[in-house]
Structures are given as C-alpha cells and as structure tokens.
Amino acid sequence: MTHQIDKKTFAAWLADGRELAVLDIRPADEVGYASPLFATNLPADRLFAEIDRFIPRRSIRTVLVDDGKGAAVAAAEALSKNGWGDLHALKGGIPAWTEKGTDNLPTFDVPGLPFVKKIRDEKQTPVVFAAELQAWRDAGEDVIVIDTRTLPEFEKGHVPGAVAIPGAELLLRFRDSVPNPQTKVVVSCAGLPRAILGAQTLIDAGVDNFVAYLDEGTRGWTEAGFGLEQGLTATFGKASDQAVRFAEDHLATLSKDDQLTFIDLETAKAWTSDPERTTYLLDVRTPEEFAADHLPHSISSEGGQLLGVAYRTLSVRGARVILVDDPLGARARIVAHWLARRGFEIALLLHDFNAEKRAAA
Incomplete structure (x- = not known):
C-alpha cells in the first residue's frame, strides 16, 4: 500500500538507524549534485527498468521523492502493483522538504565534500595550487599529475599532461605510471573529493614520492587562467608484474589499521x-x-x-x-x-x- 509521509516523519526515518531506501525521482539536471538529500537519483523515466538494481529487496521501507507535482505518488502506486511493499512518497516533495531552508536538514548519505575536508584537516593532506604546479613545470621539475576521475570524465577535459588513473586503481597502476620515487605526484579531479582521497590513499599506503592534491582540481586550474586538454591522452594499461608487487607491498601499509572482513x-x-x-x-x-x-x-x-x-x-x-x-x-x-x-x-x-x-x- 502506498502512503504519503510528511517532512517530520521522513526526518525521523532518516535518523532511526533502520534500513531505509530513498530515491529522488526528479530529472538528473534538476537534482544536480544530489543536494539537498544526497540520495540516489533515479529519474522517473528510468525507475521501473532499474529500481531492482538499486534496491535488491522489494520489502524494504522505501521513500520516493519528487518535485511536489505528484510523480512520486503515481510511481509508488504503480510499483505497489508489481510486488513492491513498504512504499511511501514524501508529501510535497523537495519543495516541502526545503521550504524553511536547508540548514540543519538531515541527509540520506554523508555528503562527500564535508567528509573529505574532515579527512584533509585530520591528516593534513598536502595541497598544491595551480600556479605552483605550473611553476614547477616551467622550472623543469619532475612532476606528474594523476587524474582520479572516470575515463569519460577525464576525456572531456583534464590538466594538460595528466594521466588518468581512477581512484580505486591508484596502487595497482602507480608504479607503471610513476617509476621514479623522486617524482612529485599531484592528484587531481574536478574539484576536491576524489583528489583529496586519492592523494591521502597514496600517503596512507606509504609511497616514497611526495604526494599532494591539486586545489579545486580542474576547476582551480581553469580559474587560474590555464586551459584544459581533451581526449584519452594518457591512461593506464595492464599492470606489470613490478606494479602488482608494488601494490601488494603497499596494500599492507594502507590496511594496517583497517578491520577488514573477508568472505567466501x-x-x-x-x-x-x-x-x-x-x-x-x-x-x-x-x-x-x-x-x-x-x-x-x-x-x-x-x-x-x-x-x-x-x-x-x-x-x-x-x-x-x-x-x-x-x-x-x-x-x-x-x-x-x-x-x-x-x-x-x-x-x-x-x-x-x-x-x-x-x-x-
């Protein structure tokens, strides 16, 4: 059965610690970078085809959020007829949720930017600014820029000369791209989150190189007056045996304080x-x-x-x-x-x- 819930109830659900699924079904260009909820954006025109990918169990308490014009109620009713159980629509949608401003509103997930800023401040992750990076290059310094975004993002525009190594690939691909431990490594993305996490990953793993993140990534680079390069100009290949051994050695350092659970x-x-x-x-x-x-x-x-x-x-x-x-x-x-x-x-x-x-x- 489909129910509408009010803002107060939704806020309580976001804080109660029980399993909860939230889907923002507005168009992607309307949602932008997921604010104010930081919930999964699955637009209404893709909802029925893809919802099982995002919500594996149909009995999960689920809230659909829209623009306040009724799409969430209609979608919830249709899904209910196809085996979905505990479905709810946020009454009034995002307009009702934000009518008194967004300060102190609970979110579904931890927004990436506050999280990485906390990591940066806690660990004192080194930073390099665009003008400083360019000065190093002009002086002939041995420096490499690693872009930790996806390959399609890298292809659209990156710091000239950068190498594309998505964030989770950093240790596996590092030695092949940076064979010299004296090379300065500057990690970039489009802004801050993936650059900071990428740089701190390498630091936590104990690589010998100097590692820093590029302040504001490609945005900071263009705001400093420098142009971007397009295309898949430099990416990683199959990891060599040496690169695999390097990764294996440094993974032990990265994970030394992690409480990892391995299953079969x-x-x-x-x-x-x-x-x-x-x-x-x-x-x-x-x-x-x-x-x-x-x-x-x-x-x-x-x-x-x-x-x-x-x-x-x-x-x-x-x-x-x-x-x-x-x-x-x-x-x-x-x-x-x-x-x-x-x-x-x-x-x-x-x-x-x-x-x-x-x-x-």
Missing part, C-alpha cells in the same frame, strides 16, 4: 539471499574487467566512484556491502579503507576470475 563465495550467496537483510554485491574492478567476466547478480560499481559518491549506487541505508575484486584486492581494499570510515558495513570477496580459464587450458 558461499557466504556471499547466503547474505544476498537473506530475506531479512539487504546486501549489495558490488564489483569494484574496471567496467571492462566486469564485462569480460563477473559473478552472477553482481553489479559493476567502479571503485573510484564509490569513494566520492556512494549514494549513486547504495540506495539502502544500513545495507551490507560486499566488494568483489581479484585475488590481490587492490581496488577493494582502497574502497573499504574509506567507506568503512563513513559507517558502511563492508566485506571483501576476492575471487579468481581466471581459475576456470587456467583449468581449461
């Missing part, structure tokens, strides 16, 4: 079939690796994106999250390193995707 495939199957608890099975390898081979019922969720915008994938607060990776686990360990600090319950499933191929050879 049978445990993962039991968790994902549990009717009382929601579990996500997220493959954090590259989309290309996922397309080549993946576990049944797993979802391709590139690790670097999970670091900064987890709410785009994890629509159920309080769910367990299984991170699927290869036996090295370089991507999964980086994602777990940061998501655990945001309160997510994380487990790692390291699977040998090449075992069957070797057995058949």
